[in-house]
Amino acid sequence: MWRSRKKERRERLSWEVLGILGATAAIAIFFFGFLYYTAMSVATTYYEEKDIYLTEMQILTMNGWIRSLSLCAAVIFFVALFLFLMAQKLMYLREIIHGVEALRTHRMDFVIPVEGNNELAELAQSINFLAETERMMKARESEMQKEREGLIRTLSHDIRTPLTAILSYTEYMKQKGQPEPEEVYEYVGLMGRKAQQIKELTDRLLDTGRRSSERIDNGKLLMEQLAAEWEDGLEEEFDCTVHLEHCPAFSGTFDVQELRRIFDNLASNVEKYADPEGKVELWVSEQGEGLVIRQRNRRKAEKAKVESHKLGLESIRQIARNHGGDVDTESDESMFEIRILLSGIL
Structure with missing residues (x-):
């Protein structure tokens, strides 16, 4: 089904080009006829006014020259008109090429306008989608980086808190001299809990902040x-x-x-x-x-x-x-x- 839709879109673009080609050809044929019959009428009127009578061979030669000149003019007109009518699509195709180049060089600050409903419009939509996806991924990556940095800062700060407590307990025990066994047992227990807390915070830091409930x-x-x-x-x-x-x-x-x-x-x-x-x-x-x-x-x-x-x-x-x-x-x-x-x- 997707392939059939894609084929239909390709046919639409080809029909658009064929339509432009047909319209240009019809106008060129009309232009050729207009030039030919106008030139023949002007030539005939001129010879009649001047009382100039041409032989059959001269008339055929004149008709050949007028037909050839009219045909050349019509061909030039056809090419110029066709290129003029196709210029918008060629410019749109050029804009799409610039979008592809920007996508290749990871410049995501662009949006290709979607014009029409053919393969070029589909291609523009696809490029815009890729660019938007890339922008979202970069924004998400930047957000995750900030979250990781914030997590590292907060966990590092929180690790320092029990570490400071352990250092304080150690300094207190040194200044105390010979503390009572019960007091030593109490402070050793406190330091053990703080050390365990540091270990768990460090494990969490290394485990990218995964929570443990x-x-x-x-x-x-x-x-x-x-x-x-x-x-x-x-x-x-x-x-x-x-x-x-x-x-x-x-x-x-x-x-x-x-x-x-x-x-x-x-x-x-x-x-x-x-x-x-x-x-x-x-x-x-x-x-x-x-x-x-x-x-x-x-x-x-x-x-x-x-x-x-x-x-x-x-x-x-x-x-x-x-x-x-x-x-x-x-x-x-x-x-x-x-x-x-x-x-x-x-």
Whole structure:
């Protein structure tokens, strides 16, 4: 069926050319007749007015010359008219050739106008389709490249957060001298969890950011553990308060590492930008079918502020979007508050 349609289109183009050829030929024949009979009439009238009488041989010779000159004029007229009528299609074909050349050199900023309903129009449509497909592929490739770069930046930032915690624990143990066995056991456990987190983030980075979800039967217990880790990392320098009284019991399939990265980034932002003299509060509560994680802290004084690249905030926002939510922030000269909505968890 496709071949028959394609054949019909070819016939349409050939019929168009044959139509132009036939019309041009008809006009040329008419032009030949007009020239011939007009010239014969003018010659006859002239000889009659001059009382010149030609022999039969002279009349035949004159007719031959007039016929030959008229035929030559008609042929020239035919060729000129045919080329004139075909000039538009030849120019269109030239435009298609330029489009093919642009496609060959990967210049995609062009569109060939589709004129008519023949093979040339079909060819123009095909070239436009190829160019549009190439543009879409390049745009998608550029978008994927940006996503990969953003993923690498955020995961690299998130890897640095537990690494910083391990270094802090190590430095604390050195300064402590001879800590109690229970304290050593606690800090070794914390460092082991942070090291495992670094390993999982590194694996994810090497695996192009593939998420790893698992079934959690007690979501509230998970929130309590993550909030406890958040508090353990900050309590030595900050006055931290955790509010979990409105955290509901829930279960589901989650990427635990992504949830842990949220709390790690929250803690990292507190360490960098919060005023140690102020209070830091964390809430985990229910909103509809979603879970809200909210943190509020006092900001550092103007002179003590640290330049922010907002990588941690962008990482949190991306994780929230992975869970169908989003992030809102409010800040003024003295306070900063972030509100993270994870939709569809409950």
